[in-house]
Amino acid sequence: MSNVVVVGAGLAGLAAARRLVACGHGVTVVEARERVGGRTEGLVLDDGTPLELGGQWLGEGHTRMHELVGELGLSTFRTWNHGRLLLDMQGKRSTMKSHKGALPRVSPFALADLAQGLQRFARLAAVTDLERPWLTPGAEALDGQTWETLIRRNLRTKAGRAYFHLACEAVWAAEASEVSLLHALFYTHSNADLETLIAVDRGAQQDRVVGGSVRVAEEMAAALGSRVVLGRPVRRIEHNGNGVRVIAPRWLGVPRGCCRRDGAPDARRPAGV
Numbered sequence: 208m209s210n211v212v213v214v215g216a217g218l219a220g221l222a223a224a225r226r227l228v229a230c231g232h233g234v235t236v237v238e239a240r241e242r243v244g245g246r247t248e249g250l251v252l253d254d255g256t257p258l259e260l261g262g263q264w265l266g267e268g269h270t271r272m273h274e275l276v277g278e279l280g281l282s283t284f285r286t287w288n289h290g291r292l293l294l295d296m297q298g299k300r301s302t303m304k305s306h307k308g309a310l311p312r313v314s315p316f317a318l319a320d321l322a323q324g325l326q327r328f329a330r331l332a333a334v335t336d337l338e339r340p341w342l343t344p345g346a347e348a349l350d351g352q353t354w355e356t357l358i359r360r361n362l363r364t365k366a367g368r369a370y371f372h373l374a375c376e377a378v379w380a381a382e383a384s385e386v387s388l389l390h391a392l393f394y395t396h397s398n399a400d401l402e403t404l405i406a407v408d409r410g411a412q413q414d415r416v417v418g419g420s421v422r423v424a425e426e427m428a429a430a431l432g433s434r435v436v437l438g439r440p441v442r443r444i445e446h447n448g449n450g451v452r453v454i455a456p457r458w459l460g461v462p463r464g465c466c467r468r469d470g471a472p473d474a475r476r477p478a479g480v
Contacts, residue, residue, distance in 0.1 A: 217424065221431065242437065246261045264286065276423060307409045316364065328401060332392040358383055
């Protein structure tokens, strides 16, 4: 069996290490931060209340994540979703019901414009290759423009454009001009549709992990034990005939965290990958 170094103790790195260990491989996970979890992060207040500081939701279609939560002995609860949503549509206030498929209260003309825009976007997303998005028909042209380009070409009303801008900001925390159109289509197709991405009930924001989503990473790291090394930013990876050497000098900060910190100058392991 091979000895493998996994760089990064986020969800992907920890899940990979967990699977490699199950297959009998020797594994070391090297993480630059003094914590595990990557984009998931939590904070517990003095009264014991957990707060989410990063990614936090599970939803319909996230079957592997739900399975992992169950395997780790964790549980989920439904996101609070009552009342109406208040939207700022380019300076104009509008309300929208909180259930999946709801649309904002706008003029009939804007509503028709929004409907055709959503339908056109859905058609493009449906033909995006989920396994190899770069082989999607017209992939180069799609990746050569932003989502903003599509919005300006296909939406005729201010309200219609504003809705797509809000959706982009809610899902990617970015402006439409900063997101590749190909990526937006691929991401949407991988999560059913745009309405699922922004919805709570029967959508991507439906469930949360009790104690915070970072508990998933923490439980995986705890099971891996001393295989996880914190505070060791990888500076260089060297390849030679004998394998791979990962150069990760010890972080100079104050050691923290529940996982072992290796005191050697470099974390070096021959790797089979």
